[in-house]
Amino acid sequence: MMSHRWWMGLAFSSALLLGCASALQSPPGADSVRDKLARLQSDPVLSNAAPESLERAEVAVRLAEQPLGDSAEDQALGAHRVYLADRQVEIAMAQASTRQAEDQRAQFAEQRSAARLDARTLEANRAQAAAERAAVEAAELKRQIESLKAEATDRGLVLTLGDLLFAFDSAELEAGLSSNLDRLVTLLKKYPTRNAVIEGHTDNIGNAEYNRDLSLRRAEAVRRYLVGQGIGSDRLSAAGLGQTQPLAGNSSDSGRQRNRRVEIIIDNPAPASVSQRMQ
Amino acid sequence: MNFTPIPWLARFSRLVMPALLAGLLVAGCASTPPLPQTSLDAARTAVVAAERFDAGRFAASELGDARQKLAMADAAVRDEDMELAGRLAVESKVGAELAYAKTETAKAEAINAEMRSSAEALRQEMQRTESLRRPGGQQ
Numbered sequence: 001m002m003s004h005r006w007w008m009g010l011a012f013s014s015a016l017l018l019g020c021a022s023a024l025q026s027p028p029g030a031d032s033v034r035d036k037l038a039r040l041q042s043d044p045v046l047s048n049a050a051p052e053s054l055e056r057a058e059v060a061v062r063l064a065e066q067p068l069g070d071s072a073e074d075q076a077l078g079a080h081r082v083y084l085a086d087r088q089v090e091i092a093m094a095q096a097s098t099r100q101a102e103d104q105r106a107q108f109a110e111q112r113s114a115a116r117l118d119a120r121t122l123e124a125n126r127a128q129a130a131a132e133r134a135a136v137e138a139a140e141l142k143r144q145i146e147s148l149k150a151e152a153t154d155r156g157l158v159l160t161l162g163d164l165l166f167a168f169d170s171a172e173l174e175a176g177l178s179s180n181l182d183r184l185v186t187l188l189k190k191y192p193t194r195n196a197v198i199e200g201h202t203d204n205i206g207n208a209e210y211n212r213d214l215s216l217r218r219a220e221a222v223r224r225y226l227v228g229q230g231i232g233s234d235r236l237s238a239a240g241l242g243q244t245q246p247l248a249g250n251s252s253d254s255g256r257q258r259n260r261r262v263e264i265i266i267d268n269p270a271p272a273s274v275s276q277r278m279q
Numbered sequence: 280m281n282f283t284p285i286p287w288l289a290r291f292s293r294l295v296m297p298a299l300l301a302g303l304l305v306a307g308c309a310s311t312p313p314l315p316q317t318s319l320d321a322a323r324t325a326v327v328a329a330e331r332f333d334a335g336r337f338a339a340s341e342l343g344d345a346r347q348k349l350a351m352a353d354a355a356v357r358d359e360d361m362e363l364a365g366r367l368a369v370e371s372k373v374g375a376e377l378a379y380a381k382t383e384t385a386k387a388e389a390i391n392a393e394m395r396s397s398a399e400a401l402r403q404e405m406q407r408t409e410s411l412r413r414p415g416g417q418q
Contacts, residue, residue: 053380080366087373094380101387108394115398119405 024067027078033085037061040093049099053092060088144187148180150266156194157266159184161222171217173225181222184264185229195235197265198222203256204243216240222262314356315365322349322368325375329382338381345374 037057041047047054064085068074141157144150150159161180166173188196200215219238227233248255326345334342348371355364 076363076366080370083370084373087370087377091373091377091380094377094384097384098380098387101384101391105387105391105394108391108398112394112398112401115401115405119401122405122408 024069026065027068027075027082029082030061030064030078030085033061033064033082033089036086037089037092040089040096043096045100046093046096049096049103050092053088053095057085057088057092060085141191144183144190148183148187153265155265156268159264159266161262161264166218166221169214171214171221173221181225185226185231187266188226188231188235191266192232192235194266195237196226196231196267198226198236198238199263199265200238200240200242201245201247201259201261201263202243203246203259204250205256208242212240212242212244214240215242218262222264312361312365314361315352315368318365318368318372319349319352319356322352322371322375325372325379329375329378332379332382333386334375334378334382336382337385338378341374341378341381345371345378348374 040057041054060081064078064081066081068078148157148159150157152158159180184196188194198219200217200219202211202215204211216238217240219240223233223236223238226236243250243259246255246259247261248258250256250259322345326342326349329338329342329345348367352364352367352371355361355367
């Protein structure tokens, strides 16, 4: 009787042990979390990007892999551990991606500043080239001005033609003309964006109204001549100022002679038009 | 087979063991797991942090998951299932942390995309001005 009970006990214990051995296993889902973590760990870039969170994920996955029984309690614990492990792996993946994006950003910033530098260098080169062209033009213009005996003023380039071009009380240009006027034609043709204002002036001998009319007719005569030489009429305007703007006193012959004149004012170019024209 | 059981041990098994087991059972019932206050607080903090970080825009499903786990944890507390409440709280916290991490990634990638497109715009702008300025190009 006793021996029978003893054997029964032994058999039961063995069964229990065997039962335990076969029931203890990693909870479902643990292996797929392990696979997910392994993919992250084998990624050459991402695996090094967030080592701390990767380590936390490894610990969580190892805990999730702990063998458990098949009781409801153990299954709930297993599911809990697998869930946590999965979240930790996902967190590690996200943080690694963030680090990677930040690393790329440094590269972008470098590329962008390199592009900016290129743009600035290009701009500087252009500015330098434009400055050189402007300097060449200025030197050329200076030569032109010198040859015209013209004067650079705020209003532009002022070329003064003496009264020798006209007979007394006449608005007809004398034959032969001043070589200055021909040089003016050359200059206006060379710089087609520059316009000219032609102003007639007289001394104070005679009626002011008459003088204004005479000065206008003389200015118009110069304008007609220039148009005849091929300068666009829209670039030229004529004005008669009479005796209102004397250069010298009208008390002497020499003063009055200086006051009888035609001035041609060639306007200054707008800065933008310099580079446009020079292209 | 000449096996004889020890008499006092047999008596012990028969009388004391059931009492001992009953005692353990009573003790077990009395020591219900306490309210997992720390875990619940941590989960709530993590969910709020993720919400403030705009996770609702960039990781809506993860944030929704964390919120749901937190609500389930609160329900488990009401049901006095403190062990379940504790687990759900921890799951909620880790879920909220994931929502936060994914939002960080999305924001970082958005910044990169913006930088990429502005660098590209700069490059195109340079090419455009280059072709305009080139002799023989548009005057």
